[in-house]
Amino acid sequence: MARIIIADDDEFFVDLVRAVLEPLGHVVGALPDGVDVKAVVKNKQPDLLILDCSMPGKAGIIALREVRSTPGIDVPVMMLTGRAAREDEMIAYQAGADDYLYKPVDPEKLIVHVEALLPPGLRRAG
Numbered sequence: 001m002a003r004i005i006i007a008d009d010d011e012f013f014v015d016l017v018r019a020v021l022e023p024l025g026h027v028v029g030a031l032p033d034g035v036d037v038k039a040v041v042k043n044k045q046p047d048l049l050i051l052d053c054s055m056p057g058k059a060g061i062i063a064l065r066e067v068r069s070t071p072g073i074d075v076p077v078m079m080l081t082g083r084a085a086r087e088d089e090m091i092a093y094q095a096g097a098d099d100y101l102y103k104p105v106d107p108e109k110l111i112v113h114v115e116a117l118l119p120p121g122l123r124r125a126g
Contacts, residue, residue, distance in 0.1 A: 002047040002122040004114070005040060007031040007063060008080070009055045013103065017050065017080075020107045021114060024124040034063030041067055046075055047122050048114060051097075053081040053088060061095050068096035076117040080105065 004026050008014050011032075018028045029044065031037060035057040041049055049067065051060035060079060067073055078099040079092045089100045099113050115123045 001025045001027065002114075002118050003027050003029070003044065004048045004050065005029045005031065005037075005044065005046045006050040006080075007034050007037050007055065007060065008050070008052040009033055010052070013052075016107075017110070020110055024111065026114075034058035034060055037063035038066040038070055038073075041073055041075060042070065047119070048117055049075050049077045050080050050114075051077060053079060053083045053092070061091060064092065064095045064097060078113065078117060080110075 004021060006014055006017055006028060009032050014030045021028050031040060033055040034051065051064055053060045060081065064077055067077065076098045077096065078101065079097045080101050080103065082103045084102045092100050098117055101110065101113055
């Protein structure tokens with residue numbers, strides 16, 4: 001069971017991610033924007049952080065940079081976004097993203113990518 005935090009302003013999409021990952025035994029917490037990402041990650045110490053690039057308040061790339069520049073925070077980060085331009089993807093990887101997926105995402109593809117970012121002991125049993 002992994003603890004996963006997703007920051008995305010699209011409630012429908014957050015519900016979709018929960019519907020895909022929670023049946024696997026993962027716990028998914030959600031934030032509506034990037035404003036509190038660093039504080040929540042520092043407090044909750046999740047096993048995976050999923051960020052949207054475009055959010056009100058604070059963009060996912062800025063939240064990612066804050067997380068990566070904070071000592072003591074070492075969490076895999078997946079960008080899950082509607083931004084499909086190669087330039088956006090490269091910016092995310094340069095900022096420290098571990099993975100980058102485009103919306104809409106196939107549920108099975110999401111599972112494969114999430115599981116690849118988790119430590120072996122936290123991956124689904126079967």
